[in-house]
Amino acid sequence: MPIPACDLTLSRLGRRATAPSITALMRTALETPGLLSLAAGFTDNASLPVTAVAEALRGLAARAPDLGFLQYGTNAGRPGLRVRIAERLLRHDGRTEEAGDSVARAAWAERVFMTNGSQQALYLAMQTLCDPGDIVLVDRPTYFVFLDLLAGLGIEARSLPVDAAGRIDAAAVRRLLSAMRADGSRDRLKAVYFVGWFSNPSGRTLGADEGRALAAALRAEDCMVPVIEDAAYREMGYAEGAAVVRAGVLSEPAWDGFPRLHAGTLTKPFATGLKIGFGVCDHDAWRAAMLHVKGHQDFGSGNFAQALLEEAIAGGAYDAQLAILRLVYREKRDALHGALLAGGLSARGWRWALPEGGLYLWLEGPAGLDTGGSGEFCRACLREGVLYVPGELCHGDAPPRHTVRLSFGVLNQEGLAEAGARFCRAAAGF
Numbered sequence: 001m002p003i004p005a006c007d008l009t010l011s012r013l014g015r016r017a018t019a020p021s022i023t024a025l026m027r028t029a030l031e032t033p034g035l036l037s038l039a040a041g042f043t044d045n046a047s048l049p050v051t052a053v054a055e056a057l058r059g060l061a062a063r064a065p066d067l068g069f070l071q072y073g074t075n076a077g078r079p080g081l082r083v084r085i086a087e088r089l090l091r092h093d094g095r096t097e098e099a100g101d102s103v104a105r106a107a108w109a110e111r112v113f114m115t116n117g118s119q120q121a122l123y124l125a126m127q128t129l130c131d132p133g134d135i136v137l138v139d140r141p142t143y144f145v146f147l148d149l150l151a152g153l154g155i156e157a158r159s160l161p162v163d164a165a166g167r168i169d170a171a172a173v174r175r176l177l178s179a180m181r182a183d184g185s186r187d188r189l190k191a192v193y194f195v196g197w198f199s200n201p202s203g204r205t206l207g208a209d210e211g212r213a214l215a216a217a218l219r220a221e222d223c224m225v226p227v228i229e230d231a232a233y234r235e236m237g238y239a240e241g242a243a244v245v246r247a248g249v250l251s252e253p254a255w256d257g258f259p260r261l262h263a264g265t266l267t268k269p270f271a272t273g274l275k276i277g278f279g280v281c282d283h284d285a286w287r288a289a290m291l292h293v294k295g296h297q298d299f300g301s302g303n304f305a306q307a308l309l310e311e312a313i314a315g316g317a318y319d320a321q322l323a324i325l326r327l328v329y330r331e332k333r334d335a336l337h338g339a340l341l342a343g344g345l346s347a348r349g350w351r352w353a354l355p356e357g358g359l360y361l362w363l364e365g366p367a368g369l370d371t372g373g374s375g376e377f378c379r380a381c382l383r384e385g386v387l388y389v390p391g392e393l394c395h396g397d398a399p400p401r402h403t404v405r406l407s408f409g410v411l412n413q414e415g416l417a418e419a420g421a422r423f424c425r426a427a428a429g430f
């Protein structure tokens, strides 16, 4: 006789947790033979750095009997890798003198903690700042997995107002903050989050003046809440030096006095399978809390993956891989863009900007079109054999119905050409 399953009562967190919003679409992708996915945020398989990883491993193995890289590491991560991260960050922020100064590097490295992908840094940030019912302001559009994370923790997301060009509208931010003060919700506002470079999903990079105006608006409204800058694609600009176009929040004086977290990753720019990211936080108590929670979760991210990355950065393989990816993704962007143009999409009223980095095209369809996952347009795309991410998933509130995120990370040139053509055929019916 089968043993009956025992009833259990999940915690509030367990009950709130639902499948990520993209799950149903991904399941469809797997279950539909021949479907081409422009939805997944995965990276290019063909250019994964297998030789560089093998060489890094040989380098580590040659250090036997010192095999510490196969042991547990420390909670905050490998000291040498944290110094490398600090050095890169200082350079990206235009602070080249300090990047060459070992004392300055060591001071910054103290603020760095390595994580299981930058996703974990984002989660730790939210766990340590927010309680259920709290509010976080997010850019518009924003990284939809971050929105899922907020929902799972019972946190409310509200979108930062933007102008017609998609830039954060600082005057409207001030109006929003004063309305929040008036209705009492301002007390629940705990943080501001945005994707700083070559955004997922919009491809946009926040302008230096735009970031300063946001900081000034928050300061003027006496609202100096923690700021979280997501730098997942900072190193993935197609032009060499694109990471340096503006300093991040840690170096930008407009943000002085705000608790700041810069969340970065070594996955997308090198190998996603290594799943190592980092946080850099200048607020001691917040950073300590994140590290305590991290200690409870895993007491240290994979030391082996960190050691491989430390070796790859020190030996130059990491930067060599970035140089390859710049070409690979620019060509992929062009392939998808070309396919959409050739398919007549812009003539049908669709608009998109060409990103200078990252993995995504962000499309605005004709006004009134519904690109939602259960709508007729989505079904038409599935019938044509192509999958996309509905833009409505990428908004803290008031989602527009006519936007779409297309990822060109995974498919090869032919796949992108075919997927783009299918998308255009589906769009022709609307």
Ligand SMILES: Cc1ncc(COP(=O)(O)O)c(C=O)c1O
Pocket: 041, 116, 117, 118, 119, 120, 143, 195, 199, 200, 230, 232, 264, 265, 266, 267, 268, 272, 275, 276, 277
């Ligand atoms: C904007 C953004 N932030 C963070 C992440 C998390 O990446 P990882 O955990 O691989 O560092 C991603 C991954 O897609 C992303 O697109």
